[in-house]
Amino acid sequence: MTIINDKRGWNLRVLRHAPASGAFLQSWEWGEVQRASGRDVVRYQGNEAIAQVIEMRLPMGQRYGYIARGPIGTSAHAESDAVVALCDQRRGDLFLRVDLPRAAALASMQAWDGRDHPLRSVSDVQPSTTLITHLNASTDDLLAAMHQKTRYNIRLAEKKGVNVAIHGAVTRDHVDCAGALDVFVALTEATASRHHVSFYGRQHFEAILHHMKGEGDAPRAFLAQAVYEGDVLAMALCIDWNGTRTYLHGASSDIKKELMAPHLLHWRLMEDAKLQGLFHYDWWGIAPPGDHHQPLTGVGRFKLGFGGEMVSMPRTHDAVIHSFGYRLYRLAKRIVL
Numbered sequence: 001m002t003i004i005n006d007k008r009g010w011n012l013r014v015l016r017h018a019p020a021s022g023a024f025l026q027s028w029e030w031g032e033v034q035r036a037s038g039r040d041v042v043r044y045q046g047n048e049a050i051a052q053v054i055e056m057r058l059p060m061g062q063r064y065g066y067i068a069r070g071p072i073g074t075s076a077h078a079e080s081d082a083v084v085a086l087c088d089q090r091r092g093d094l095f096l097r098v099d100l101p102r103a104a105a106l107a108s109m110q111a112w113d114g115r116d117h118p119l120r121s122v123s124d125v126q127p128s129t130t131l132i133t134h135l136n137a138s139t140d141d142l143l144a145a146m147h148q149k150t151r152y153n154i155r156l157a158e159k160k161g162v163n164v165a166i167h168g169a170v171t172r173d174h175v176d177c178a179g180a181l182d183v184f185v186a187l188t189e190a191t192a193s194r195h196h197v198s199f200y201g202r203q204h205f206e207a208i209l210h211h212m213k214g215e216g217d218a219p220r221a222f223l224a225q226a227v228y229e230g231d232v233l234a235m236a237l238c239i240d241w242n243g244t245r246t247y248l249h250g251a252s253s254d255i256k257k258e259l260m261a262p263h264l265l266h267w268r269l270m271e272d273a274k275l276q277g278l279f280h281y282d283w284w285g286i287a288p289p290g291d292h293h294q295p296l297t298g299v300g301r302f303k304l305g306f307g308g309e310m311v312s313m314p315r316t317h318d319a320v321i322h323s324f325g326y327r328l329y330r331l332a333k334r335i336v337l
Contacts, residue, residue, distance in 0.1 A: 127285030
C-alpha cells in the first residue's frame with residue numbers, strides 16, 4: 001500500500017465507505033489529534049482500501065500499529081486484505097491492532113488465522129457495542145420512543161429551569177470556548193475519579209477541539225453544558241461528521257442531581273442535531289448485552305432510556321507480525337498487571 005502525505009481527498013475516501021459508528025477515527029483530523037499526543041501517524045492507500053495507522057511505542061524500542069475502525073474499503077474482503085498487506089509491509093511492528101469496521105471483515109480475517117499472521121482477541125480499545133438514536137423521526141416520535149422515566153426527567157429539568165448552551169471549537173487564533181473547556185476538564189476529572197475510570201487530560205480534549213473545527217470536509221467538535229443558577233451540572237464533548245453526532249466524552253456534577261440536567265442536555269443535543277440536518281445520534285458505547293461487569297453499566301442504562309438501535313461492531317484483535325516478540329509482550333503485560 002502507498003503512504004499518503006497529502007490531505008486532499010482523504011476524508012472523502014473515508015466517507016465513501018464509512019462504518020455505522022466511529023468513521024471520524026479514520027479522518028485526517030483524528031490523526032492530527034494523535035500527533036498532538038506525541039504519536040506518529042502513517043496513512044496508507046491501496047486500490048480498494050485506506051487505513052490510518054497510529055504508531056504505539058513499547059519498551060525497548062518496540063512498537064505496534066493501531067488502526068481504529070479501519071481499514072475502510074470497498075468491501076469486507078478488501079478491508080481484511082488490507083490488514084494482511086499492512087502486516088507484510090510494516091515489519092517493524094510486533095503486531096497490528098485493529099478495530100475492524102464491519103463483522104464480515106473480521107470473519108474474512110479469521111479465515112486466514114493461523115497462517116502468516118495469527119489473529120488474537122484482546123480487550124476492546126473502542127466500544128464494540130453502541131446505541132444509535134435515529135433522528136429522522138419527529139421530535140414527538142423521538143420522545144414517545146423514550147422510556148417513560150426519561151421523558152419525565154427531561155420535562156422536570158425544563159420545568160426547574162435548567163439551561164443548555166453549545167460552544168464553538170478552539171481555533172488557531174482564539175479559544176471561544178476556553179472557559180467551557182476549563183470547566184469540562186475539571187468536571188471530567190471529578191467524574192472519572194467517582195467512577196474509577198481513566199481520565200484523558202486537558203491536552204487530549206484541547207487537541208480534539210483544535211483540530212476538528214468543521215472546516216471543509218473535516219469533523220466538527222464542540223462542547224455543550226447544562227447550567228442551573230450558575231452551576232454547570234453536566235457537559236458533553238461531541239463530534240459531528242458523516243451525518244452523525246457522536247457523544248464522545250461526558251461528565252456530570254454530583255450536586256443538584258435531582259434536577260436531571262444530563263437528560264435535558266442530551267435531548268437538546270438531539271434537537272440541535274436535527275436542526276443541523278444530521279441523521280443519527282451515536283451514544284458511543286454501552287455495555288454489551290449480558291455484560292454486567294462494565295464500570296459504566298449504569299451509564300449504559302441512562303443511554304438506553306433515550307431509545308435507539310443497538311449496533312454491534314467487531315471487537316479488537318491483534319494481527320501478529322512477529323510471534324516470538326508478541327509472546328514476550330503478552331507475558332510482560334501479565335507480569336505488570
